[in-house]
Amino acid sequence: MAGRSQHPVQIMENQTRFDLNVAIESWRNELTAQPNLASDDRHELEAHLCDAIAGFRQRGLNEEESFWLARRRVGQPQQIGEEFVKANPAIVWRERGFWMASAILLAFLWNEFAGILCCVISNSITSLSIRFGFESEWIGLTAYFGTGLLMLLNILPLLGVAILLAKGRVREDFILNFFARKRFLISTLVSLWITVNGVMFYLNTLSYNNTLVENNNLIRSMPLPHGAFRLTIDPQPAWTALSHNLIFPLLLLALVLWLMPPQNRKTPNRA
Amino acid sequence: MLTKDLVAASSKPLLLSILAGGESYGYEIIQKVRELSGGQIEWSDGMLYPVLHRLERDGLIESEWKEADTGRERKYYFLSSDGRKAIKTERQQWLAVHNTLCKLWKIKPASI
Numbered sequence: 001m002a003g004r005s006q007h008p009v010q011i012m013e014n015q016t017r018f019d020l021n022v023a024i025e026s027w028r029n030e031l032t033a034q035p036n037l038a039s040d041d042r043h044e045l046e047a048h049l050c051d052a053i054a055g056f057r058q059r060g061l062n063e064e065e066s067f068w069l070a071r072r073r074v075g076q077p078q079q080i081g082e083e084f085v086k087a088n089p090a091i092v093w094r095e096r097g098f099w100m101a102s103a104i105l106l107a108f109l110w111n112e113f114a115g116i117l118c119c120v121i122s123n124s125i126t127s128l129s130i131r132f133g134f135e136s137e138w139i140g141l142t143a144y145f146g147t148g149l150l151m152l153l154n155i156l157p158l159l160g161v162a163i164l165l166a167k168g169r170v171r172e173d174f175i176l177n178f179f180a181r182k183r184f185l186i187s188t189l190v191s192l193w194i195t196v197n198g199v200m201f202y203l204n205t206l207s208y209n210n211t212l213v214e215n216n217n218l219i220r221s222m223p224l225p226h227g228a229f230r231l232t233i234d235p236q237p238a239w240t241a242l243s244h245n246l247i248f249p250l251l252l253l254a255l256v257l258w259l260m261p262p263q264n265r266k267t268p269n270r271a
Numbered sequence: 272m273l274t275k276d277l278v279a280a281s282s283k284p285l286l287l288s289i290l291a292g293g294e295s296y297g298y299e300i301i302q303k304v305r306e307l308s309g310g311q312i313e314w315s316d317g318m319l320y321p322v323l324h325r326l327e328r329d330g331l332i333e334s335e336w337k338e339a340d341t342g343r344e345r346k347y348y349f350l351s352s353d354g355r356k357a358i359k360t361e362r363q364q365w366l367a368v369h370n371t372l373c374k375l376w377k378i379k380p381a382s383i
Contacts, residue, residue: 044346045317045320047344047345047346048316048320052316055302074317075316080318083318088325
């Protein structure tokens with residue numbers, strides 16, 4: 001007990017000089033920089049590093065010594081990356097494909113959603129303008145407003161994600177955990193797709209009726225997106241809408257599920 | 272210390288035999304090999320995983336992420352039915368080499 005009372009100052013000094021969490025974080029970043037390591041491999045190596053650190057700690061070494069010894073044991077990140085890719089070159093491309101397909105599908109569904117939203121807003125403004133007797137020049141401008149809004153809605157999320165990633169505010173783990181739950185991923189994408197198509201079906205019916213009743217082209221100053229279950233009265237061939245809204249997203253969904261990293265399927269939900 | 276070639280060749284029967292004794296994870300496997308070989312077999316930690324993943328791809332072992340009592344998650348490996356069969360073949364082959372060498376060096380061979 002007498003010996004222990006001399007230590008606090010020394011311990012505090014060590015803590016200011018060496019932070020285990022920071023050290024592990026920077027090691028993790030080094031691993032992430034290796035293009036050949038899949039995220040599942042990195043998690044496994046990190047679990048190993050933590051086990052090794054705990055092992056050295058049990059033998060009486062301090063945090064800093066334990067970390068550096070464990071780090072040496074696990075090996076140089078670059079060397080590990082080379083060994084992993086030698087063992088399985090296909091898995092790296094599989095993961096890259098998975099991310100690309102997921103991003104395309106999400107961007108596609110978002111674009112559809114934003115399209116509907118802008119159309120509704122723009123057409124509502126047009127209708128209101130007509131009702132309140134605004135000049136036709138102003139009414140023409142509302143169509144540009146809808147197009148501009150659509151461009152903003154498409155670009156802003158991309159910019160936001162890019163900035164967050166660049167600043168390191170979003171960890172890749174967060175996104176991966178989201179996708180790790182297969183059932184959750186499928187239900188999210190399918191419900192998004194059903195919502196998009198349902199709203200489009202409704203709007204197509206509504207807009208057709210409006211056009212008939214008011215017989216005024218300005219009501220549709222911005223063209224509506226075409227739902228897969230659209231009415232056949234529209235001049236555009238139904239199969240174009242069908243392939244665009246039914247076959248294409250479902251094919252992409254199948255691709256995402258097929259490319260999903262196999263290890264993640266077994267990952268249990270975090271408690 | 273074993274040569275690099277021998278370490279590579281013996282990793283498959285060693286890993287399968289360790290997992291025959293129950294599921295395990297990378298760090299524990301390395302500790303076990305070090306302990307059993309009396310420090311003669313020294314595997315580099317980072318290189319173990321590509322070997323484990325290859326065995327998994329070949330269908331000899333399977334893996335699952337589980338939460339350990341420390342609260343952290345670890346990837347546990349366990350033997351598949353194909354893995355059990357593979358151990359038998361490995362055992363025959365390694366004992367054949369072992370017995371031949373024993374006869375040449377006039378040491379009493381191990382029983383098969």
